[in-house]
Amino acid sequence: MTQETVAATSDAVLDREETISRDELEVLQLSRLQHTVAYAYDRVPLYKRKFDEHGVHPTDLRELSDLAKFPFTTKEDLRLEYPFGMFAVPQHEVARIHASSGTTGRATVVGYTKKDLADWAKLVARSLRASGVRPGMKVHNAYGYGLFTGGMGAHAGAEALGCTVIPISGGQTERQITLIQDFKPDAILATPTYLLTIADAMMKQGIDPASTSLKYAVLGAEPWTEEMRHELEVTMNLKACDIYGLSEVMGPGVAGEAVETQDGSHIWEDHFRPEIIDAFDPSVVLGDGEHGELVFTSLTKEALPIIRYRTKDLTRLLPGTARPAHRRMGRITGRSDDMIILRGVNLFPSQIEEIALRIPELSPHFQLELTRPAGQRMDQLTVKIERRESVTVEGVASAAKVLQQQIKIHVGSSCAVDVVEPGSLERSNGKLRRIYDLRPKA
Structure with missing residues (x-):
């Protein structure tokens, strides 16, 4: 430091x-948890319905481990209750509303x-x-x-x-x-x-x-x-x-x-x-x-x-x-919804980032393209990644080979590597899209 x-x-x-x-923190957690579970049950119809269907009541929460008895909430629950069904207070007590973009379905509102x-x-x-x-x-x-x-x-x-x-x-x-x-x-x-x-x-x-x-x-x-x-x-x-x-x-x-x-x-x-x-x-x-x-x-x-x-x-x-x-x-x-299953192997973009940034010739700018070539049953992953400015043609070929080998060793799946020119891939203006699924739609 x-x-x-x-x-x-x-x-x-x-x-x-x-x-x-x-110990003090867990005492505070239990008190607040018991209040929150009862509060949600009393004020949010979704929770009353889910708890009742699950056969559990707020009074069943006597210690922190009892939380595991209660049902999960998912993003789909929030979408089904769109726009304000999850709110536990009257509208006039809501000081601000935020929402997701809704690009993958109905927006979630908080x-x-x-x-x-x-x-x-x-x-x-x-x-x-x-x-x-x-x-x-x-x-x-x-x-x-x-x-x-x-x-x-x-x-x-x-x-x-x-x-x-x-x-x-x-x-x-x-x-x-x-x-x-x-x-x-x-x-x-x-x-x-x-x-x-x-x-x-x-x-x-x-x-x-x-x-x-x-x-x-x-x-x-x-x-x-x-x-x-x-x-x-x-x-x-x-x-x-x-x-x-x-x-x-x-x-x-x-x-x-x-x-x-x-x-x-x-x-x-x-x-x-x-x-x-x-x-x-x-x-x-x-x-x-x-x-x-x-x-x-x-x-x-x-x-x-x-x-x-x-x-x-x-x-x-x-x-x-x-x-x-x-x-x-x-x-x-x-994220479980960002996971690529490639020929039976689970793969995440962060794994590629971790490997690529250990190779000096390669930059942090990359995309993952999933395709299924015509006439083939197996999916193909191509890692498109920019070279560093100072890298020679020989260096590009060597780096591509190293990346391909390291992905095979550490992830367990084969892929193609396409090293592209600096500045040629999309840049982030906020959250960056890493995965491009170009496979034919069923």
């Missing part, structure tokens, strides 16, 4: 709930009371502070504003922390660079792939990304690897930390990574109870350290309490470090 990082973390004033013991918004801002502020951001810093917010929770959630948290917020939103990359140059922010909030887009655009303008005023990057909204962290930290001369959240549970700030350890995001368990389940047998709740699907139950939400929400994010729970009472999330290895 650098002296600057030590200085940034030593003056932090933590919330009381960040410093309590694990609501917040004034207390929900205050809690959300507090937890985002806690996450930013854990990641090195301090009151008085200028924060460049490149998360998208609007119905997406990222922009406004991050904005409110930064203001609650006492920062000066620059609300640029996503896109307009040239203008982003101008404002970073002119306003000299201390921290940037963005998706990791969009920060990479900004760094690349700077280099094309002849600006050294390492020369800016930025010291901290708080990155989320998509899975990213340790290799991507290293790429961004070296390229931009800053400390990069993860922030986790999803709209159905709250938005950004459900968990945040500490800059002094950078070992995974601590889940703020005074407001959320996490579980890990077997993604293929959801009835099995896994122990800490075991990989599976992440499930969340809210403990303090008023407008939209959420019980055992299946996130589809694949990770594991680990003991707390910088915040000992609050367990950490391991790196998200992927």
Whole structure:
């Protein structure tokens, strides 16, 4: 840890709930969990119906492990209750509404009371502070504003922390660079792939990304690897930390990574109870350290309490470090709905990123194309990836061969590799699309 990082973390004033013991935290969790389950049962028809069908009642929750008796909530539940069927308060008590894009089906709608918004801002502020951001810093917010929770959630948290917020939103990359140059922010909030887009655009303008005023990057909204962290930290001369959240549970700030350890995001368990389940047998709740699907139950939400929400994010729970009472999330290895099954082998985009960024000739910019050639029964995966600017023709051929071999060794499936020219693949303006399914539709 650098002296600057030590200085940034030593003056932090933590919330009381960040410093309590694990035993104290679990007592608080049980009390809040019992209230939330009864509250949801009494106020949300979906939960009353699901609990009754499942043969379980809020009074059955006597200890934390009893949560496993209760049914899951899924994104489909929220879609079926569109638009406001999941709300537990009258409309006049809903202070704000957010929603998903609805590009893969009916949108999911979430609501917040004034207390929900205050809690959300507090937890985002806690996450930013854990990641090195301090009151008085200028924060460049490149998360998208609007119905997406990222922009406004991050904005409110930064203001609650006492920062000066620059609300640029996503896109307009040239203008982003101008404002970073002119306003000299201390921290940037963005998706990791969009920060990479900004760094690349700077280099094309002849600006050294390492020369800016930025010291901290708080990155989320998509899975990213340790290799991507290293790429961004070296390229931009800053400390990069993860922030986790999803709209159905709250938005950004459900968990945040500490800059002094950078070992995974601590889940703020005074407001959320996490579980890990077997993604293929959801009835099995896994122990800490075991990989599976992440499930969340809210403990303090008023407008939209959420019980055992299946996130589809694949990770594991680990003991707390910088915040000992609050367990950490391991790196998200992927989402169950982003998983490619190629000739019987499960594959995630993050696995390709991890392997590719260990090959010096290859850049972090890649796409995965799934095809089924005419007359063949087997699917074909092609990894299209940009070379680095300085790489020769001979270097390209060698790098492609190494990537192909490493994917076969570490993932267990064969693929084609197409190394393309720098700047030829789509760049992120927020969340980046990695998978292009070009197979014929049934």
